[in-house]
Amino acid sequence: MGETMRPRDAGELRQAVEWALSEGATLDVRGTGSKTALGRPMRCDHVLDLSGISGIVDYAPEELVVTLRAGTPIREVEALLAQRNQMLAFEPPDLGPLLGGEAGQGTLVGTIMGNWAGPRRLSAGAARDHLLGFSGVNGRGEAFKSGGRVMKNVTGYDLSKLLAGSWGTLAVLDEVSVKVLPAPDQTRTLVLHGLDDAAAVKAMCAAMGSSHEVSGAAHVEGRTALRLEGVAPSVEARLKGLREALAGVGTRQEELGTLESRAFWREVRDVAPFVSLADAIVWKISCPPTEGPAVVARIAAQRPQARAFYDWSGGLVWLALPPSADGDAGIVRGALGATGGHATLVRAPEAVRAAVPVFQPQAAALAALAGRVKESFDPKRLFNPGRMG
Amino acid sequence: MQMPPLDPAILARRSEIVAALRAIVPGEGVIDDLDGMRPYECDALSAYRQMPLVVVLPETVAQVAAILRYCQDSGVKVVPRGAGTSLSGGSMPVGDAILLGMGKFNRVIEIDYANRCARVQPGVTNLGITKAVEHEGFYYAPDPSSQIACSIGGNVAENSGGVHCLKYGLTTNNLLGIEMVLMTGEVVRLGGKHLDAEGYDLMGLMTGSEGLLGVVTEVTVRLLRKPSTARAVLLGFPTEAGAADCVAAVIASGIIPGGMEMMDADAIKCAEAYVGAGYPLDVEGLLIVELDGPPVEVDYLVERVAAIARERGATTVRVSQDEQERVLFWAGRKAAFPAVGQISPDYMCLDGSVPRGRLVEVLAEMRALSKQHGLRVVNVFHAGDGNLHPLILFDANDAGQLEKAEAFGTDILRLCVRVGGVLTGEHGVGIEKRDLMVEQFTEIDLDQQMRVKCAFDPDHLLNPGKVFPKLRRCAELGRLVVHQNKIPFPDIPRF
Numbered sequence: 001m002g003e004t005m006r007p008r009d010a011g012e013l014r015q016a017v018e019w020a021l022s023e024g025a026t027l028d029v030r031g032t033g034s035k036t037a038l039g040r041p042m043r044c045d046h047v048l049d050l051s052g053i054s055g056i057v058d059y060a061p062e063e064l065v066v067t068l069r070a071g072t073p074i075r076e077v078e079a080l081l082a083q084r085n086q087m088l089a090f091e092p093p094d095l096g097p098l099l100g101g102e103a104g105q106g107t108l109v110g111t112i113m114g115n116w117a118g119p120r121r122l123s124a125g126a127a128r129d130h131l132l133g134f135s136g137v138n139g140r141g142e143a144f145k146s147g148g149r150v151m152k153n154v155t156g157y158d159l160s161k162l163l164a165g166s167w168g169t170l171a172v173l174d175e176v177s178v179k180v181l182p183a184p185d186q187t188r189t190l191v192l193h194g195l196d197d198a199a200a201v202k203a204m205c206a207a208m209g210s211s212h213e214v215s216g217a218a219h220v221e222g223r224t225a226l227r228l229e230g231v232a233p234s235v236e237a238r239l240k241g242l243r244e245a246l247a248g249v250g251t252r253q254e255e256l257g258t259l260e261s262r263a264f265w266r267e268v269r270d271v272a273p274f275v276s277l278a279d280a281i282v283w284k285i286s287c288p289p290t291e292g293p294a295v296v297a298r299i300a301a302q303r304p305q306a307r308a309f310y311d312w313s314g315g316l317v318w319l320a321l322p323p324s325a326d327g328d329a330g331i332v333r334g335a336l337g338a339t340g341g342h343a344t345l346v347r348a349p350e351a352v353r354a355a356v357p358v359f360q361p362q363a364a365a366l367a368a369l370a371g372r373v374k375e376s377f378d379p380k381r382l383f384n385p386g387r388m389g
Numbered sequence: 390m391q392m393p394p395l396d397p398a399i400l401a402r403r404s405e406i407v408a409a410l411r412a413i414v415p416g417e418g419v420i421d422d423l424d425g426m427r428p429y430e431c432d433a434l435s436a437y438r439q440m441p442l443v444v445v446l447p448e449t450v451a452q453v454a455a456i457l458r459y460c461q462d463s464g465v466k467v468v469p470r471g472a473g474t475s476l477s478g479g480s481m482p483v484g485d486a487i488l489l490g491m492g493k494f495n496r497v498i499e500i501d502y503a504n505r506c507a508r509v510q511p512g513v514t515n516l517g518i519t520k521a522v523e524h525e526g527f528y529y530a531p532d533p534s535s536q537i538a539c540s541i542g543g544n545v546a547e548n549s550g551g552v553h554c555l556k557y558g559l560t561t562n563n564l565l566g567i568e569m570v571l572m573t574g575e576v577v578r579l580g581g582k583h584l585d586a587e588g589y590d591l592m593g594l595m596t597g598s599e600g601l602l603g604v605v606t607e608v609t610v611r612l613l614r615k616p617s618t619a620r621a622v623l624l625g626f627p628t629e630a631g632a633a634d635c636v637a638a639v640i641a642s643g644i645i646p647g648g649m650e651m652m653d654a655d656a657i658k659c660a661e662a663y664v665g666a667g668y669p670l671d672v673e674g675l676l677i678v679e680l681d682g683p684p685v686e687v688d689y690l691v692e693r694v695a696a697i698a699r700e701r702g703a704t705t706v707r708v709s710q711d712e713q714e715r716v717l718f719w720a721g722r723k724a725a726f727p728a729v730g731q732i733s734p735d736y737m738c739l740d741g742s743v744p745r746g747r748l749v750e751v752l753a754e755m756r757a758l759s760k761q762h763g764l765r766v767v768n769v770f771h772a773g774d775g776n777l778h779p780l781i782l783f784d785a786n787d788a789g790q791l792e793k794a795e796a797f798g799t800d801i802l803r804l805c806v807r808v809g810g811v812l813t814g815e816h817g818v819g820i821e822k823r824d825l826m827v828e829q830f831t832e833i834d835l836d837q838q839m840r841v842k843c844a845f846d847p848d849h850l851l852n853p854g855k856v857f858p859k860l861r862r863c864a865e866l867g868r869l870v871v872h873q874n875k876i877p878f879p880d881i882p883r884f
Contacts, residue, residue: 004884012881021871052882062637063744063775085643115585126585128593129562140869142833150742151555151774152814154548154597155822155829156856157838158561161593165585182643205503211526211617213682234686241683288504288582315504315583340566340581360587365575370589372844377837379869388588 004047010135010143010174016048017172017382018141026385029168031071031107035114037099039167039387040358041350050109053174061086065132065149067177070109077108081180089181090126091118093269098282098347103270109173115165118269119216119227119311122208124181128164136163136173139378149177162373168384170377184229187261188239189216192224194251197293200224201314203249205289208313210245212238217313218268224250227265268311271318274347277307280320281327281348287341289314298335303328323349329356359388390437390820392483392854399465399485403442406465410445410487413455418493420444429470429488433535434478434821436791441468441482446490450568450576450606456489457604457851458574466850469600471511471543474535476738477819479547479599483854491542494606497521504582505612506565511542511605515549518610527612530557533815534723542605548597550815552648555773556681557613559815561596566609569595572846582609594841599817600852602845616681619647620691621718624698625672625705629653632674633748635701636772639678640745642697644690647681649773650722653752656729656767656780657721663728666721669705676772677718725769726780733765733782737794741805742814745775754804755779762797764790776814777805803828818856826858835859840866 002025007013020027028044030036032051054071061084068077074092081087092111096103117126133147146159163170192203200219207214207226216227228238243253256264267273274282287295292314299319300306307320321328332343342360345353362370374381399406403421410419420426421443431438447453460467466486473480482488494510500522501507507518507529515536518529532551533539539549545567550559557563566580579592586592595602626632632651639646652660652668652675661668668675676698680690695706709715721728729736743751752768759766770777779801783794802812802822806829812822826835835857842849843863853860 006882006884008882016881024871060744060746062641063746064640065744084641115590117585121584125558125562128585128590129558138837142837144831144834144837146834146838148742148809148811150744150776150810150814152550152559152742152771152776153811154815154817155811155813156818156826156834157841158548158593158597159838159841161561161590161596162841164593165587165590170589182640182645185643202503205505209502209505209527209614211614211683230682231686231689233689234683237683237685286583286585288501290503312584339583340578341583342587344587362588363577365571365573366577366579366588366591369571369575369577369591369844373589373591373594373841375867376840376844379867380871 002046004049006049006052008052010053013053013172013174014137014141014143017137020046020382021139021141021380024380027382029172029383031110032073032105034096034101034106035099035110038346039353040389041354042384042387044385048172050172056080057175064151064180065177066180067149067175068108069175070173071107074106074108074111075104082183085183086180087183088130088178089120089124090130091120091269092116092127093118093271095270097275098271108178109176112164112176113166113168119218119265122217122312123213123215128161130179131160131164132177132179133160134163134173134176136171138171139380139382147177151179167387169374169388170383172383186232186235187227187229187258188235189256189261189264190226190228190239190242191254191256192246192250193222193254195219195224195249197296197310201289201293201310203246204313207242207246210242212242216265219310219314220268220273221309225264227261273309274318274320277320279323281323281352282346283319283321283332284344284346285317285319285332285336285341287315287317287336287339291339291341292317295335295339295341299331302331325352326356327352333360357389392439392820395485399442406487407443409459410443410456413459414445414447414452418446418448420446429473429482429490432473432475432478432480434476434481434819437478437481437820439482439484441488442485444488444490446493448493450570453570453604453606454574454576456487457570457572460487460850461572461574461848464848464850466853468852469604471540471546472514472538474539474543475547475817475819476740477813477817477821479817479819479855480543481820486853489604491540491604494542498607501582502527506582506609507612508607508609509541511545511608512540515539515541515544522612523615526615528615529610530563530613531560541608541610545596545605545608546598546600547817550776552650552771554771555649556645556647561593563611564592564596564608565611567592567595567605568607569603569605571603572851576606580609599819599856601842601856602851616647618684618687619679619681619715620687621709621715622678622691622694623668623705623707623718624676624678624703625669626674626701626703627672629674629752630749631702632676633745635676635698635703637745638697638701639694642693644693646678646694646773648677648679650677651675651770651772652722652725653768655765656725656769659728659732659767660721660725663731664720664724666717668721672704677722722769729767729780729782734784734786737781737783737798739777739779739781739798739801740813740816741802741810742774742776743805743808743810745772747808748772748775751777751804751808755801758797758800762793764794764797775810799825820855823856824858826856836861836866843867
């Protein structure tokens, strides 16, 4: 690795990219570097560090929008929103400890670049659903923008969607506008005990399809948890309704109050159950909710040591496997079969991530199209080359 | 409205093109006579009309693929069309292009309640999805006002909204998967019944791409449980500023209503005269705030909203007491466009979005522009998300008034952009706002968007003449001159 460039504003950022373009040098684009252990390993010529372009540009609580610079730490954003009783509704996970680092280190833009979402994905969407607009620099060294600061906007292509989940491979952002929402007054959780995976997913799907507005549905270590959020009288009434609807499902019902609920869902969000499994390889599987248990059963049939827990009503499976040279990628992706889902190798030693695709391989026509889209932003492949490969 | 000049070479090849289409789609699926093509000569932006070269109505994905491959191989342009309800000319025909109608793709393929989704063909209407699942208590959330007619494929192309977007999102937030055909004839599937497909979010890109990137042949939408109750509150204010303040205060208090609509004094009067919804006529700004959810929550929030409104000086506060009254409160708002049609021979409906905090200022400036252009303007809008629908009143039979109305509309949209808003919140750019794109975007912004277009359609054959004010060839856009030995920039901190 050559040098680290740390631009201090959008102008310097563009200069840095122009320089890299003229040198034909590739760039490892990062915020605070909290997720460098995720993705295909890269060999870049230089590091482009965005932590110097930091800070809140504008926050308008009554407009439900915050505009900030790319290097702004996510904890800074969350602290600001909390002052006005608002939140990032997609519940960005803090994967620091899972990836072997510290908690609370990432940037909001880094989270957007992975299109992350927590348990509230089911009712509030992912990062992609909250990025309203951005400005940045493409791989031609040109400053450009897309979207805006308003909620409803169909002017031109929605490039925000493309950038969210692009892992820094399309453009380097300097500023984003993000939708925020009011934080709920109350949070309660109904926990069902004694359900196996299949029964748990069935109960979660029934709860999600009910009128009780469940905003989280996870099955972790024998506990099937359903979250209710909102104003106090509503939460009370829905909890009562949900308890009645699920009476007799499982061996017993338990209720978590607001503080206990927050702690529980933070652990689900941050994959806390797998943090202590230091050597385990961790996969994130997205599939239709009702298919989750069958996918896990197919994997467990070949790898009995596999451990799994479910979020998103069964549609998100976190899977821990014993160490292996290929992360058991064939077994995991094979188990998806015809579900149409995908599996991401979230935690594995560098050698494993170099040996097998970290992200789900795509069909030929789609892969070719994605390649042309990449070229339309970054024709010389300057940004994070190979990270999504 | 200038469309690209017709290519005489293509016009001369018309019979050959018709024959080629007949070889792909047999029987009555190819329409080339003037009477048969007449229903397709415009969409809902009916001021602009143009007969297509020929109409083709495929029934299978294989036929769509064969048509697009033929267009690509033969250099023939093609305009995709759903139900033809675009308000921006997004599906307006082009004289030297095939019109590809997707109306025969009208089947609901699968409903999966456990996974809360439905797989449908693109010609199914927006309301048709809800109709197919409402007996089980589910619905499809986005509800554009044309929902009885507009197709879900068109909703994907336009990223359609509706009055409930602030709480439930636009089309893009309610899709799980699509299948689409590329100009090469390749069929790709994006997403499915699971969340957040990996790789670049091409489904997100496709949503709102106005038919310029590919043709959608299947859509998987998210279904929601219908809220158990909904109640509406009618709030009248002596000033527009009072109404706008109330909107901000409701949101700042942590309430996200299912819908929050605002009407100005002229709109209130028109609507009241037309449907008799019981709107107060002595107010300058009227809000309809709808709260939905469990009954206890709705009752609680209705009280809070009413209290906030009173604090902000509301002179009318009426809460719907039953479903009939709720529907009546909405009837005036929903009939606002035809109501305006009663007092003016013609009207032009605009669609800018502005930051809510600038609403009052925008309305005042709009009145000044109204005087300047000598045409009246009536305002209804989705106040919750700052999406304006100014209606400019004019008489097309009066020479020069259409042009005057267009000029007025242009000034309003420029105003939206100037205060930090955008040209279109939900109707799309199409041909209507195409030439105004330069007001919001730089040449570099637009070039980047066109390069994305080139990744899908390198010969600009798909829905030509729409969205982009000035088309540049993909080869030219792709050229990259790298200045070697550029002086390293000494200012940037390096380590």
